[in-house]
Amino acid sequence: MPDDRFEVNGARVLADLNALRAIGAYKTGVHKPTFSEPHVRSLEWLAAKLPDAGLTATIDGIGNVLGTSTRAGPKLLAGSHLESQNYAGWLDGPLGVVYALEAARVINPDPKAHGAVEVASWCDEEGHFGHFLGSRSYVGLVTEADVDAARDRTSGRTMRDALRDIGLAGRPRASAEPGRHVGYLEAHIEQGDTLESRGLAIGVVTSIVGIWQYRLNFVGEQNHAGTTRMAARKDAGLALAKFCVAIDERFPGVCGPRTVWTTGRIILDPGAPSIIPGGAEMLFQIRDDDPAVIARLEDLLRTMVDEVNAQGPCSATLENLRTGAPAMMDEGFQAAIEAASAALAGSRSLRMPSGAGHDAQMLATIMPAGMLFVPSIGGISHHWTENTDDADIVTGAKVFVDACRRILAG
Amino acid sequence: MPDDRFEVNGARVLADLNALRAIGAYKTGVHKPTFSEPHVRSLEWLAAKLPDAGLTATIDGIGNVLGTSTRAGPKLLAGSHLESQNYAGWLDGPLGVVYALEAARVINPDPKAHGAVEVASWCDEEGHFGHFLGSRSYVGLVTEADVDAARDRTSGRTMRDALRDIGLAGRPRASAEPGRHVGYLEAHIEQGDTLESRGLAIGVVTSIVGIWQYRLNFVGEQNHAGTTRMAARKDAGLALAKFCVAIDERFPGVCGPRTVWTTGRIILDPGAPSIIPGGAEMLFQIRDDDPAVIARLEDLLRTMVDEVNAQGPCSATLENLRTGAPAMMDEGFQAAIEAASAALAGSRSLRMPSGAGHDAQMLATIMPAGMLFVPSIGGISHHWTENTDDADIVTGAKVFVDACRRILAG
Numbered sequence: 001m002p003d004d005r006f007e008v009n010g011a012r013v014l015a016d017l018n019a020l021r022a023i024g025a026y027k028t029g030v031h032k033p034t035f036s037e038p039h040v041r042s043l044e045w046l047a048a049k050l051p052d053a054g055l056t057a058t059i060d061g062i063g064n065v066l067g068t069s070t071r072a073g074p075k076l077l078a079g080s081h082l083e084s085q086n087y088a089g090w091l092d093g094p095l096g097v098v099y100a101l102e103a104a105r106v107i108n109p110d111p112k113a114h115g116a117v118e119v120a121s122w123c124d125e126e127g128h129f130g131h132f133l134g135s136r137s138y139v140g141l142v143t144e145a146d147v148d149a150a151r152d153r154t155s156g157r158t159m160r161d162a163l164r165d166i167g168l169a170g171r172p173r174a175s176a177e178p179g180r181h182v183g184y185l186e187a188h189i190e191q192g193d194t195l196e197s198r199g200l201a202i203g204v205v206t207s208i209v210g211i212w213q214y215r216l217n218f219v220g221e222q223n224h225a226g227t228t229r230m231a232a233r234k235d236a237g238l239a240l241a242k243f244c245v246a247i248d249e250r251f252p253g254v255c256g257p258r259t260v261w262t263t264g265r266i267i268l269d270p271g272a273p274s275i276i277p278g279g280a281e282m283l284f285q286i287r288d289d290d291p292a293v294i295a296r297l298e299d300l301l302r303t304m305v306d307e308v309n310a311q312g313p314c315s316a317t318l319e320n321l322r323t324g325a326p327a328m329m330d331e332g333f334q335a336a337i338e339a340a341s342a343a344l345a346g347s348r349s350l351r352m353p354s355g356a357g358h359d360a361q362m363l364a365t366i367m368p369a370g371m372l373f374v375p376s377i378g379g380i381s382h383h384w385t386e387n388t389d390d391a392d393i394v395t396g397a398k399v400f401v402d403a404c405r406r407i408l409a410g
Numbered sequence: 411m412p413d414d415r416f417e418v419n420g421a422r423v424l425a426d427l428n429a430l431r432a433i434g435a436y437k438t439g440v441h442k443p444t445f446s447e448p449h450v451r452s453l454e455w456l457a458a459k460l461p462d463a464g465l466t467a468t469i470d471g472i473g474n475v476l477g478t479s480t481r482a483g484p485k486l487l488a489g490s491h492l493e494s495q496n497y498a499g500w501l502d503g504p505l506g507v508v509y510a511l512e513a514a515r516v517i518n519p520d521p522k523a524h525g526a527v528e529v530a531s532w533c534d535e536e537g538h539f540g541h542f543l544g545s546r547s548y549v550g551l552v553t554e555a556d557v558d559a560a561r562d563r564t565s566g567r568t569m570r571d572a573l574r575d576i577g578l579a580g581r582p583r584a585s586a587e588p589g590r591h592v593g594y595l596e597a598h599i600e601q602g603d604t605l606e607s608r609g610l611a612i613g614v615v616t617s618i619v620g621i622w623q624y625r626l627n628f629v630g631e632q633n634h635a636g637t638t639r640m641a642a643r644k645d646a647g648l649a650l651a652k653f654c655v656a657i658d659e660r661f662p663g664v665c666g667p668r669t670v671w672t673t674g675r676i677i678l679d680p681g682a683p684s685i686i687p688g689g690a691e692m693l694f695q696i697r698d699d700d701p702a703v704i705a706r707l708e709d710l711l712r713t714m715v716d717e718v719n720a721q722g723p724c725s726a727t728l729e730n731l732r733t734g735a736p737a738m739m740d741e742g743f744q745a746a747i748e749a750a751s752a753a754l755a756g757s758r759s760l761r762m763p764s765g766a767g768h769d770a771q772m773l774a775t776i777m778p779a780g781m782l783f784v785p786s787i788g789g790i791s792h793h794w795t796e797n798t799d800d801a802d803i804v805t806g807a808k809v810f811v812d813a814c815r816r817i818l819a820g
Contacts, residue, residue, distance in 0.1 A: 001504040014654070027452050042609065046522055055655065085682075085685075086680070100693075112627055117742075132669045153474060162438075187593075189633045191636070191637035191638075192634070192635065192637035192638055192639065192642075193638075193639075193642060194639075202782060209636065211636070211684075214685060220788075222792065222793045223603070223669065223789070223790060223791055223792065223793070224601045224765070224791035224792050225672035225674060225695055225697070226601070226619065226621070226670060226697045226764075226765035226767065227600065227601035227602035227750070227764075227765040227766050227789070228601075228603075228670065228765075228768035228789060229602065229603075229668075229670065230604055230662075230670055230671075232789065235653070235672070235673075237673055237674075237676060238654060238655075238658055238673070240651075241652075241654035241658075241673075242651075242654075242655055242658075243656050244647070244648060244651035245648075245651050245652055245655045248648055248651075248652075252640075258639075259640075260635065260636060261640075262635035262638055262645070262683075262684070262685075262686055263645075263648070263651075263678075263687075264647075264678070264681065264685055264686070265678060265681045265682065265683055265685040266633060266675075266676050266677075266678050266681075267676075268645060268674070268676050270496065271674065271675045271676075272428055272674050273623060273672075273674040273675055273676065273693040273695055273793070274493075274496075274537075274621075274672070274674060274695065275672075275674055275792050276672055276674070277673075277674065278793070283683040285635055285684065287635070288731055349690040349816075354636075354637075354638040355619065355634070355636035356634055356637050378629075379633070379637070379638060379642065380633060381633060381634035381637055382632065382633065382634050382637070382685050383632050383633070383688070393649065398492065
């Protein structure tokens with residue numbers, strides 16, 4: 001019998017992913033907000049698995065799980081996240097963590113392999129309490145004051161209270177050790193339909209797009225929905241609806257080939273059926289990997305706001321909530337993933353940007369970073385129906401582990 | 411000295427209105443949701459005042475306050491309501507209650523007057539728990555099952571729990587006694603700017619418009635705001651915004667001269683900045699006093715929904731939540747208000763429909779009913795800045811009481 005201890009075990013990868021799905025299951029997906037009971041159990045599950053890969057597990061003071069190796073030679077950091085969006089998919093996060101775990105299990109004990117894979121599960125990638133708090137903490141971009149200020153976006157609970165309740169208060173936060181790692185590799189589901197629609201198995205991520213987020217606020221005049229003549233109205237909700245439609249009409253003439261934009265939230269004030277809204281607010285987001293495109297679109301947005309204010313009857317303001325520069329993935333890591341894909345997936349790969357944000361963009365600020373995508377069925381993401389074919393999951397694991405070996409071999 | 415006991419005392423009317431404003435004050439208005447502590451204190455305030463007008467006070471099992479007289483002769487029922495919309499105006503409701511109280515105070519003890527004015531404060535006209543529950547109960551249109559089902563629209567608290575907490579559980583609900591009253595008269599602020607903009611003092615209400623209310627639901631596909639190409643999106647929020655703009659463009663070609671329509675609430679599902687809304691809902695209302703106009707507009711709405719479904723990418727459904735026939739005010743009552751206005755307000759009156767719903771529309775189902783409006787400064791309503799000039803309040807009181815005398819004199 002051949003010794004298969006040093007080869008990817010597809011059944012084990014699928015079993016681990018299903019074990020994580022069973023913790024906090026919701027329909028065919030999961031509901032694991034950051035620091036919820038099923039999220040904490042998932043962190044503990046990972047910490048218990050890491051010794052099998054020759055790693056020492058720690059859960060740090062912000063909920064990052066890290067598996068560190070004492071093996072000589074180069075070290076590659078690999079991972080993703082274990083919490084989920086609310087009522088969302090089973091693979092968004094866990095796929096990258098289990099691939100990293102599998103890579104460590106087969107590479108770290110392999111006498112023929114160079115160095116070791118170290119595993120990370122970054123806390124709160126999904127942003128329940130903030131904005132990539134776990135990976136940002138690791139790269140040194142989170143202060144104690146930031147942790148003090150962080151609150152759960154749904155319940156309003158402070159991060160400090162949540163950390164205390166799960167026994168992590170007072171622990172140190174782990175920081176990247178300069179020079180320790182040759183880089184960071186992360187696998188993730190694509191969350192779009194580009195790979196599936198072209199029959200491909202592997203996405204080689206070239207960059208992670210920047211996210212620019214805005215709050216648009218419209219002010220009219222709150223009044224009675226029965227007694228105020230149509231001509232006398234200043235309906236902030238209608239002004240907002242017209243703005244959304246104008247964006248839909250005018251952005252395509254200015255955007256880049258892969259720009260996306262979304263109005264994800266609308267709130268009318270006071271929001272009662274018999275009251276003309278005096279206020280209306282929308283959260284609006286633009287993503288692109290070219291800051292020049294964003295600059296053009298932001299100019300257009302400002303022009304449109306000026307037009308609303310000039311024409312009336314409502315006024316509008318634009319507030320920039322978040323400005324995210326795109327992160328470029330390392331060229332050598334892209335080549336390693338492509339070579340692994342040629343060896344194990346018939347070169348069914350495509351270089352592509354990531355439209356979603358990932359922890360890799362934070363790690364990329366201090367070390368070479370790369371990302372690998374596997375297909376998403378129907379492109380569905382952030383919904384419990386999100387899924388990937390088992391065969392694609394296993395192929396992805398094999399390509400990921402081979403890419404790790406190639407990166408470690410230099 | 412002339413005996414002024416049987417004449418309207420303007421200072422007393424203003425003092426009473428300000429006393430009610432002090433209970434649950436919010437800025438220059440009030441915050442008195444149904445069965446809140448300040449609302450209950452306002453009911454008790456009224457019950458304590460009614461004996462001054464020779465009336466016996468009761469608070470019934472649904473929170474109506476009634477002052478009944480044993481005086482011989484015809485009886486006119488008069489009143490309005492004491493709870494408010496959230497953070498709303500001080501006169502919306504209390505004006506009509508204090509006018510009725512003043513009418514009872516000056517008419518009931520007057521040896522030269524015919525009969526008596528009886529006073530009512532109808533509970534929950536503002537619809538925190540339902541839809542005119544107090545006056546509908548009085549006219550026999552509310553079942554015990556309706557009371558069981560009623561819940562506060564903000565807190566979700568059941569009406570049963572609220573009634574128990576304020577000590578009204580188990581009390582009988584008062585019902586109209588057939589033949590007891592010659593009719594019902596209600597005063598209210600106009601809640602629009604028609605009277606003010608024409609320099610008039612009194613609105614003689616001809617009808618109360620019907621309210622038709624709809625829920626429009628749009629279904630698209632929830633997906634990731636970064637990874638889903640624009641061309642592949644089914645954005646339910648955008649479909650809703652387009653529908654709002656289409657209403658704004660197409661309704662004016664079909665509506666009547668006084669039709670009004672309002673989108674008061676919009677909810678996107680799930681309403682997160684990084685998720686394309688898979689669902690979107692709006693509450694939409696049309697008001698008119700001509701059912702034929704409503705029928706035309708409802709046809710147009712259905713056509714527009716069919717167009718959304720035919721064109722895609724989202725689907726839409728239209729649900730009729732509420733159908734309110736218009737209520738006609740009694741011609742004799744209109745003439746009495748006009749005559750009183752000629753005597754005491756220099757005929758600065760106008761016959762006009764009410765665009766807002768009022769308890770009078772419920773009383774009109776079982777007895778002759780009339781309504782009188784006083785001007786609203788700037789037409790502002792359902793907002794704490796709502797106001798009426800003190801001189802207009804006093805003029806309105808005099809016209810109201812004189813109209814009561816004329817109606818009782820037959």
